[in-house]
Amino acid sequence: MAQTRRSLFLKRRMRNRNKIKKLGKGRARLSVHRSSKNISVQLIDDTNGVTLAAASSMEKALGVVGKNNIDASTKVGAAIAERAKKAGVEECYFDRGGFIYHGKIKALADAAREGGLKF
Structure with missing residues (x-):
């Protein structure tokens, strides 16, 4: 059976997420999403189901609106x-x-x- 690119992507995502869940619930999770035009990241506390912090290339303050390149990723990471x-x-x-x-x-x-995050 031929698998689509989307199904392979979802398989990789769940494999990665399940490994993180096995490690324990003591830490927050830094979740990354990349689209064709932007990149965004969230710091999520899974025990309470709360987003602690977020950053995106769509923010005007970062100066990379609508860009999805390595420079934009670096600014979002910082x-x-x-x-x-x-x-x-x-x-x-x-x-x-x-x-x-x-x-x-x-x-x-x-x-x-x-920037000082440890993972």
Whole structure:
């Protein structure tokens, strides 16, 4: 049976998310979403079901509105690290979803690490 690109993506996403759930509930989850035009990230507390902080390339303050490149990912990663510090979060799990850890996703993760987040 031939699988579609979407079904393979969903399979990767659930495999990644289940690994994070097995690790425990002590930390927040840094969830990344990448579309064709933008990139966004949320810091989620799964025990309470609350978003603690968020950042997106759609924010005018970051100066990368409508861009989805490595530069935009770096700025979004730095912004989420700063907002996580304000929310009192230092450690989290990195949830890349079904996206491959390469390019834009890697740039976002590296910028968040440089900003002080540990995952």
